[in-house]
Each structure stands twice: as C-alpha cells, then as structure tokens.
Amino acid sequence: MVNQNKLYYKICREQAGLTQEQAIVLLGIAEPATLSRYENGHAPVNPELAAEMVKVYRTPLLASWYVRHTNPGLAQYLPELSNPITDGDMTLQMELADDDITEVRKTVKMILRDGIVDAQEAEELKLNARTLRDVANKILSAATYLESREADS
Numbered sequence: 758m759v760n761q762n763k764l765y766y767k768i769c770r771e772q773a774g775l776t777q778e779q780a781i782v783l784l785g786i787a788e789p790a791t792l793s794r795y796e797n798g799h800a801p802v803n804p805e806l807a808a809e810m811v812k813v814y815r816t817p818l819l820a821s822w823y824v825r826h827t828n829p830g831l832a833q834y835l836p837e838l839s840n841p842i843t844d845g846d847m848t849l850q851m852e853l854a855d856d857d858i859t860e861v862r863k864t865v866k867m868i869l870r871d872g873i874v875d876a877q878e879a880e881e882l883k884l885n886a887r888t889l890r891d892v893a894n895k896i897l898s899a900a901t902y903l904e905s906r907e908a909d910s
Contacts (some may be wrong), residue, residue: 783813804823
C-alpha cells in the first residue's frame, strides 16, 4: 500500500542534511541530473547505489524499503517492522506510516460510504485492519526511538 511515487530517496537525503550537489559527490554519481531522476522515480536505483545511499544518508531502514520494493521474492523474508537506528530511519518510518494510513483511510471511507459491506469488502476491511496495526507499530517504533533519543540528551 505504499505510495510508489513518494520521494523516499529525497526525503532520506534531506534528513541527512545534504543538498543534491553534496549527495552527487558523496555517492559518486557522474551526471548531476541522474540523482534527480532517481529521487523522482524516473530511473531505477541499482542495488550498489541503494547500499551507498544507506551509508551516506545514515538510514539503514532504506535498505529494507529498497528490497521490499525491488525484490518481492526476498521481501517476504524481511520483518514487517524495523526499529529506527538513526534520525533518518525514524523519518522514513513516519513517512511510510503516513502513506499507509492515507491509503487505508481512502479505502475504508469508500467501502463504508453506502453502509453496506459485502463479503469482498469485509475481506478488504480485514486487510486494512492489518495495515492499520502495521502503521501503529511504525508510529510506536518512531515514538520509542524519539523517547530514547531524549534520554541520551
């Protein structure tokens, strides 16, 4: 249910405090417009570059997100929830939760609009309930990270 058009690479770069120009140098990208194409979803990111982004942007959860969306066969073996390790992870976790909740809200409103829920819609509501639990876990994970970060200050 993740919005594939979301600019996760850009969000992670910005959370790391990097401009596109700085990231291009750190990632070893030769053509300046290439990073923009990656960030806007106009070009696929290869695994090597994704790994480099994870390091440069200090966002380990980006690796999990990348695998989930580029290799569904492997995605089934990844845990649904990963705890944030960095500020970038926490930000990405909240973005993913926001996208999921937005999609669930639209779907549930549409199903319940007429007050009648058929068998197929009931099944879809169950799937959306699972997604809401995943969203709650992502938010709880982000909150726990922020609380632990507070304790470190």
